[in-house]
Amino acid sequence: MKALVLLREVLDATLPLEPGDGQGPRVKGQEAIRVLNPADRAALEWACRLRQGEITALTVGPPEVEGILRLALARGASRAIRAWVGGMEGSDAPALARLLALAVDRLGPDLVLTGDRSLEGGTGLVPGLLAARLGWPHLDGATHLGRDGGRIVVRRRLERGWREEVEATPPVVVAVEAGSIEPRYVSVRVRREALARPLEVWGAAHLGVDVAAVKGWVRSEVASLDWPRPRPRRVTLPDARLTAGERMRRLMTAGPTPLRTGEGRLLEGGPREIAERLVRFLEERGLL
Amino acid sequence: MEITREVWWNVPGWLALALYLGSALTVGFAVRVALGHVRRWLRGRPLTAARPLAPGRALRRVAVEVFAHRRIFEDPAAGWAHLLIFYGFLALFTGTLMVFVHDRLVPFLFGPTYLVFSLTLDLAGLAFLVGVGWALVRRFAGGPGRLPRSAEALWVLLLLGAIGASGFLLEGARIAATRPPFEVWSVVGWTIARGVIALDLPAAPLHRFLWGLHAALSCAFFALLMVTFLRHMATAPLQLLLRELRRVGALAPAPPDGGARPLAPESLSRVQLLEASACVRCGRCSAVCPATAAGKALDPRGVIRKTLRAMLEARPLDTLVTPEEAWACTTCAACVRACPFEIEVLDKLVDLRRRWVEQGAIDPGAARALEAILERGNPWGAPPGERMAWAEGLPVRVLAPGDEVEVLYWVGCAGAFDPSGRRVTRSVAQLLQRGGVEFGVLGLAESCTGDPARRMGEEGLFQEAAARVVAALGRVRFRRLLTHCAHCFHAFRNEYPALGARCETVHHTQLLAELVRAGRLQPGPALGATVTLHDPCYLARHNGESRAARTLLAGQPGLELVEMPRSRERTFCCGAGGGGNWIELRQGERIATLRMAEARATGASVVATACPFCTIMLEGETAGQGMVVRDVAELLLEGQPA
Ligand code: SF4
Ligand code: SF4
Numbered sequence: 001m002k003a004l005v006l007l008r009e010v011l012d013a014t015l016p017l018e019p020g021d022g023q024g025p026r027v028k029g030q031e032a033i034r035v036l037n038p039a040d041r042a043a044l045e046w047a048c049r050l051r052q053g054e055i056t057a058l059t060v061g062p063p064e065v066e067g068i069l070r071l072a073l074a075r076g077a078s079r080a081i082r083a084w085v086g087g088m089e090g091s092d093a094p095a096l097a098r099l100l101a102l103a104v105d106r107l108g109p110d111l112v113l114t115g116d117r118s119l120e121g122g123t124g125l126v127p128g129l130l131a132a133r134l135g136w137p138h139l140d141g142a143t144h145l146g147r148d149g150g151r152i153v154v155r156r157r158l159e160r161g162w163r164e165e166v167e168a169t170p171p172v173v174v175a176v177e178a179g180s181i182e183p184r185y186v187s188v189r190v191r192r193e194a195l196a197r198p199l200e201v202w203g204a205a206h207l208g209v210d211v212a213a214v215k216g217w218v219r220s221e222v223a224s225l226d227w228p229r230p231r232p233r234r235v236t237l238p239d240a241r242l243t244a245g246e247r248m249r250r251l252m253t254a255g256p257t258p259l260r261t262g263e264g265r266l267l268e269g270g271p272r273e274i275a276e277r278l279v280r281f282l283e284e285r286g287l288l
Numbered sequence: 289m290e291i292t293r294e295v296w297w298n299v300p301g302w303l304a305l306a307l308y309l310g311s312a313l314t315v316g317f318a319v320r321v322a323l324g325h326v327r328r329w330l331r332g333r334p335l336t337a338a339r340p341l342a343p344g345r346a347l348r349r350v351a352v353e354v355f356a357h358r359r360i361f362e363d364p365a366a367g368w369a370h371l372l373i374f375y376g377f378l379a380l381f382t383g384t385l386m387v388f389v390h391d392r393l394v395p396f397l398f399g400p401t402y403l404v405f406s407l408t409l410d411l412a413g414l415a416f417l418v419g420v421g422w423a424l425v426r427r428f429a430g431g432p433g434r435l436p437r438s439a440e441a442l443w444v445l446l447l448l449g450a451i452g453a454s455g456f457l458l459e460g461a462r463i464a465a466t467r468p469p470f471e472v473w474s475v476v477g478w479t480i481a482r483g484v485i486a487l488d489l490p491a492a493p494l495h496r497f498l499w500g501l502h503a504a505l506s507c508a509f510f511a512l513l514m515v516t517f518l519r520h521m522a523t524a525p526l527q528l529l530l531r532e533l534r535r536v537g538a539l540a541p542a543p544p545d546g547g548a549r550p551l552a553p554e555s556l557s558r559v560q561l562l563e564a565s566a567c568v569r570c571g572r573c574s575a576v577c578p579a580t581a582a583g584k585a586l587d588p589r590g591v592i593r594k595t596l597r598a599m600l601e602a603r604p605l606d607t608l609v610t611p612e613e614a615w616a617c618t619t620c621a622a623c624v625r626a627c628p629f630e631i632e633v634l635d636k637l638v639d640l641r642r643r644w645v646e647q648g649a650i651d652p653g654a655a656r657a658l659e660a661i662l663e664r665g666n667p668w669g670a671p672p673g674e675r676m677a678w679a680e681g682l683p684v685r686v687l688a689p690g691d692e693v694e695v696l697y698w699v700g701c702a703g704a705f706d707p708s709g710r711r712v713t714r715s716v717a718q719l720l721q722r723g724g725v726e727f728g729v730l731g732l733a734e735s736c737t738g739d740p741a742r743r744m745g746e747e748g749l750f751q752e753a754a755a756r757v758v759a760a761l762g763r764v765r766f767r768r769l770l771t772h773c774a775h776c777f778h779a780f781r782n783e784y785p786a787l788g789a790r791c792e793t794v795h796h797t798q799l800l801a802e803l804v805r806a807g808r809l810q811p812g813p814a815l816g817a818t819v820t821l822h823d824p825c826y827l828a829r830h831n832g833e834s835r836a837a838r839t840l841l842a843g844q845p846g847l848e849l850v851e852m853p854r855s856r857e858r859t860f861c862c863g864a865g866g867g868g869n870w871i872e873l874r875q876g877e878r879i880a881t882l883r884m885a886e887a888r889a890t891g892a893s894v895v896a897t898a899c900p901f902c903t904i905m906l907e908g909e910t911a912g913q914g915m916v917v918r919d920v921a922e923l924l925l926e927g928q929p930a
Pocket of ligand 1: 479567568569570571572573574588589592623626627628630783883
């Protein structure tokens, strides 16, 4: 089975951002860090976990994004391709899906894996549009992938906490949720070795399109970006008496979030007592 | 009757021949086994010395350890038992050699010389037997639990005892048979002889039997010499000598293929293999190991035993030691410090981690910290742009490339990002300002020293992080590098010189003590608190600095300093080292819990530390205990006059 993993490079949005001079946001007080989109990283990891045949990593972008392909090679991809046609800058989802469909046609994989949404654009449309173009099943929100003989078994997250397990006959497009798999650590030594491996670059000729036509695909573009109104963000330092592990957790996750500054309260006690106090709290505010 | 001993009295030729044959065979066997060990050592990687061998110092040290039993006497009972056996054996062995010389080369044991010789050997034999008996009691009837009650130990000690006892008995029988009056000098033999005579035993046949027995037992000793822990008689001096080439806890770089292949014995260094042969399984390492005490999977003695097994059976070490064991180590080096031969456990565990890191099979917490170092330059994954947030409102000079400064203050990631770490940094900066020290920081140009990466076995990342740091340091000029983190301190002091960054590194306790001594900082109003000092492993043990912090605390009026049972060089880890800060081990207790209990038992209300990692770890244990954890710098600042 041949797998194709579609990757994107995104701005590391977990860093504090601020409006930049031009269009996009800028990272506060430091150089921006661009990273492999977390959901795509999960997709790549699932491809490696399935461990079947060739894994090709592909991204669409200018030479600057080759870093993520190197990383993909280090993480276990057997082949890496950067596809780029001038005029694709700022391309919208349908145009991107169209270009990807051409690449898929050329490569002929049984399985196309990608993240269900990117940290930056976040429309989550590309996998679906691609599947539609190819006429393949599209399984999004995947949290687990397996194989049953020749079939792909995907566990999907549905609305309101429902899950379903779907079996599909390849070829299929699977869009994977970020964080659905813990990626293995890839050492610096392995990353360095990946630097020496070849990358393929596909242009218009490889994909069998001409540049002008591709330009015509792009029908919408971002005209301007408005910054969300600044919301005062209070950083609450974790309680110094907690264990180191607990404090790390609170720093890295949100912890109990205050409703309004100073109003957050942690209820402690037995389940019954807590339930009563919760009800009382809601009643006091006329919410019940 | 001439005053001497007829060496071969009552020994028929065939018995003498059997002795020669037997000892030739058994000594030959021992030599063969010994050469097997040597051959296996030599298959290992050559040692990269952390410091040049100073022969004088090295020999002095070997002499002190071997002849004065310095380390062994850290457990006085063990020290005495071993001392008696050691000198008893040495005397008896030398005596046997002297008899050989007298018999075959230059006869000299006549008259008074012979009498003194006899008396000395009898006393030595007595000491030897007392030592062996004591050792047996310590192992098999009470004594510390660390000693293995193994069959090997039992047989070896019984054999030693039997050799000593049969020697006395045969001497008694000889005296009883020949009755030379001057043999009253052989005090023990004489007493036994009187017993033999009183019981009317057939002295001559008895003597012949005992002589044979004594000879056979001595041969057995040679046979066992290299295949039991008796081996240390040969390996210990060598191990102690080579130990001088290394610094405790300073890790050697990984070999180029480090971790890419299973950790076969050839992938270990020669010294690591020698250490495996040298271990006597005394268990001193396991008795002090914080991971063992907290009920984790790690047992340092077991690791060394497994290394020996790996060497002898030519098996990769990673098939013997489990990841749970290797990741439980905090690299605190308590084991190294306690070991009579300073056998290093943690370097083997780090080698194993290197293997698992390359396979990507590591704890998710460790993986996150490593990726954070790689991507964000700090193991917390904190936004690098916030590196100077600690200095808010303080006039701190951030150095630009080319700047020159007296003291370069290396803040470190804990000091820059962790809330309690920031408290320490602010205190240090304020104290420096008060003390009139001209200092600056690198600001955003600072990044992780790579110490956690190296100790978590990610050597490639360490090298990369360190190269970044070396470059950043090279862009400014300074006289001294100041750090308040014991781990940064260790890295700069012991590991960076090999990377080309040689600079004078001071720990903040040292610099602050200097300022107090020079009167540039005043011990201020009384704090009125009882304080106990938790020595950071990487400061007190790895770098032998435990006085400066005490000077600071002792200078504070109204502050009473009480010591924990495990302090200074023998301090007990907080659990943060070796990546312990990021790895969550669910097995057993938290090491910090144990340490806090020890601190609480002193009755102190304040635990002083001198490393942000210790502060973080111990503060996590203070909930509901009415104790606070403060860096010595914080305490000193509180004590400054307004
Ligand atoms: S490593 Fe050292 S302390 Fe540990 S058992 Fe062996 S000899 Fe004893
Ligand atoms: S370094 Fe510390 S934690 Fe590691 S084995 Fe030795 S005593 Fe145990």
